[in-house]
Amino acid sequence: MPRLRISLTINGEPRETDVWGGESLLYALRERLDLPGSKNACEQGECGSCSVLLDGVLVCSCLVLAAQADSHEVTTVEGLGAADDLHRVQEAFVAAGAVQCGFCTPGLVVATADLLERVPAPSDDEIREALSGNLCRCTGYQKIFDAVRLAAGIDA
């Protein structure tokens, strides 16, 4: 059934795969490229669980056609850190207790990393607005805000 071939750079590595035209980048990452870290919670852009960086810009990968990512660069949660070398945002999420079921976490980690890249010391309002596209059903967000401040080195 797949009819199209795409080549792209994911987490710094050149990758290729066949896709069906109607498939999202999220589907291709999860089901074809062995990168299930980005999550499929709504596939309608409302939850941010599928957040990735496309050419350095934060997007919902469920709303990007796989074919649109052809020849572009994608960074997923898998590209942020390694088990023995976690990204500071990942470390902060664990330490602050910002993870419960964790389904929202990959998207939030990517969104937070993107925020801190642009705004190294965000205000509480900036944190809330920047994360308003990432739904979490478990935590009530408090510990997520703590994690962002922890990663940014801001005293709460």
Added chain:
Amino acid sequence: MEVLTPRSLDDALRLKAELPAARFVQGGTDVLVELNFDRSRPAALINLNEVAELRGFLRENGALVLGSGLTYAELMQPELATALPALAEASRTVGSPQIRNRGTIGGNLGTASPAGDALPPLLVESAQVEIASVRGRRALPLAEFLVGPKRNALEPDELVVSIRISPSGSRQTFMKVGPRNAMVIAVCSLALSVDRERGELRAAFGSAGPVTGLVTAPLDEAERFPAAVAAAASPIDDVRGTAAYRRHALRVLTGRALERCLA
């Protein structure tokens, strides 16, 4: 389903002329939802991301020409926000950062939803929609472009290239009502401008009629304007709100917007 990726405007127009049943995809924030939920299976998709002519904006004899591929995030940047403040305010209310990074004004026009948040600010600024096809180019006032709920005036082979505005420089604002404090489709929305130069009040409302509606009045009729805007709307009851509430909210919003812009 095929995905075609033209590299130039001419290529895009040629492809659309050959495959009028194909669907353009720019930011994909409307189209992908339809695809993911099996609501649409177009013959082919034409990916506009690589068409450089649709990106960015330029100034031409005092007018601003906004590429249809301009994103909400770009509309919020200082240069455009200064020239078109209500459009920037509207952009901040759109979806989430992820949606604003990807969603475009061209897509908002393409979808032509009565809830489209770019539409009211563009309407009060008398925007012209610049359209192209292999047959040539034409321009339409936005009010004529929006022909019905989720229907626009494009022919099957046409594409929106840009939106042309001569910024009025007037005091203006945008407000949107939704049941939560972020990420909502408008229950109703309002853009309002107090154009002292032309002596005119202009308001455009969203989600309160089949299309985004424009209401104007002379400057000295400010007092009656909230009621006039509410009366011009033809809202319905739906899952997001009731007709009665929408009419009421438009009256409140218009009053508050006037206060903001007359202050």
Added chain:
Amino acid sequence: MSATRPKIKARPPTRPRLGKIGESVPRSDGTPKVMGEFAYASDLHAADMLWGHTLRSPHAHARIAEIDISQAVGMPGVHAVLTHADVPGRKTYGLEFTDQPVLAIDRVRYFGEPVAVVAAEHPEQARRAAEAIRVVYELLEPVADPERATEMEPLHPDRPTMGHGYRDDPRSNVVRHMVIRHGDPETAGDVTVDGVYEVGSQDQAFLGPESGLAIPDGEGGVDIYVATQWLHVDRDQVAPCLGLTVEQVRVHLAGVGGAFGGREDLSMQIHGALLALHTNRPVKFVYNREESFTGHVHRHPAKIWCEHRATRDGRITCVRMRILLDGGAYASSSTTVTSNAASFALGPYRVDNALIESTSVYTNNPPCGAMRGFGAVQTCFAAEAQMDRLAAELGIDPVELRLLNALAPGDYLPTGQLIDGALPTAEVIRRAAALEPPAPEGFPRDPIRLPGGAGNTTRGAGVHRGVGFAVGFKNICYSEGFDDSCAARVQLYADGSATVHCAATEVGQGVTDVILQVARTELGTDRITLAPHTTATVGSAGSASASRLTWMVSGAVRDACRAALEEQERREGGEVDVERVHHHRPTTPLDPETGQITGERAHVALAVAAMRAVVEVDIDLGLTRVVWVGTAQDVGKAINPQAVHGQIEGGTAQGLGLALMEEIQTRDGRIVNASFTDYLIPTALDMPPVTVVLVEDPEPDAPYGAKGVGEPPAIVSVAAIAAAVRDATGRALTRVPIRADDICL
């Protein structure tokens, strides 16, 4: 075919970390989760895997005249198209009554009811095949109004709910009807307040959609990897429908993306197994968000009629309440919801005389069942509104009124049960009332800190501040004679390290860490490995529900650890392997006629929370922003304080959602907002800071004194936030979620 194991990517064995009981321990699954390497049910993959898809009813009530699959079976990539005729064993299942068809037989009773299932190579092929199945429906009038359900044609003419020891109610469509008669319900008071309250249907809206992978074992059996709340009861429901023994069906926990009650009932388990056995290939299901709204049960919508009588000096003399719960098309856990609604209807107050009538009915609305705080959420909202009305009527401060009537050990529940455990009602009230809310903030402010938020609707015009207070309580563990138990197995090795087996489902609440903390504490070592959660190696743990799991798991793991140490000592070293089953103290059913206890107790223990909420409401537009929440909660003993705070904050967010925005809307039984675009849950801009005080009053009967903590915040927050909005607006607001129209029209 030999079993293909799902490729569970880099889920490292749960590594021990320092941390004993009472310490805040970072989650043992935290690192894989932040790296995106934790394998959720929807991430599973097996070689040769097919995709399952469910054809669902577009109607809320219809007779099925014909199902024609002939078109679908021959389509590209399609391997199986199955209907009820292909269910080899029992055709129905259910948590308590087997009233729900695996696949609709001759009738559909709710919008979204599964009618057929398909397996194909690609999800798109499966969708196209499902679309090609022709189903001829003859529409029937839906029973959409629960208030009229008992007068309409029975939706389950065989009355599956009769003869189970409940009060048998002859009226049609009654799932359970119970009456609690306590003292003399005719007792008068100096003042009387009454009210009618309504609660909309809430969705659990867990982020990880229903998913799972079924793998045939090549010998007629099947392994099911699924996100669920109770592995063993899933297995016990699945096996008879497949015509298999329970040994032939093994259910394994796959990563769970939240649950909140919504995974107590089956979703894809039987469908996946049917297709896998039929095709002899692994079959994966992943529901999309729209399907998820029809793929699980919801919180019961309720209507509650109340009358509270009190003396002039504020003592409640008598309460009369009538509760109607819309159970939807199938029973699920409606019976327990009915009973909880009644048992906790009065709130944590001393009331000597009461008449409580609680009824759940079948309708053609979406099936309702378990959701965090069930039954108690609905009645707490009504009872606390009544307390505020009473306070206003009497001119007594609402906090004082609550303190005056606060329930305490030594008092009786309306079911006649003596409260003999810990219940620090007065203390949580005092502690919550003492929390200082932040001072009102001036203008101008950024719109995101105003009602209407990012919508930029006000700069201060119309904004009124309001403060609300509420108290809520509920039982911990199962009730009414249900023999609730939890098994744990400990393999203690010669070198002192250990492997712990427990089928408790980690749904995000952190039970994994409770298991590890208890084992570390009891065994005095950090070298503990947690085995996969499965039905294959250990007995049932019971479900992740009723705020019971921390208690039950702590008991089971503690008992097994201690037994293992003793056994090792007896044998003077070497490796031992012991399993222990923990039971809490027994309960007995309530009398079906009087609702009174038939033994010493119907509930094991209780937990209480009090909350103060501050809101700002734009009264002209009816928009609300919650500014701050302060709460004090009775937790017995906090095993992992950080996780306890997380539960309280998360539960508060869900209550905020129900108070202000969350409702499944239906028209003639059809859900009209099955998406995250129209079913709104709180975002980062909707949640206020939460100040949490933990009140540790150890439960004498609970292992380590610990009570469950998940439900009280979800119960009390709805009432507290609604009270604050009433305070800001001066409106009665008798329905949640509160709509803008209710405030400003």
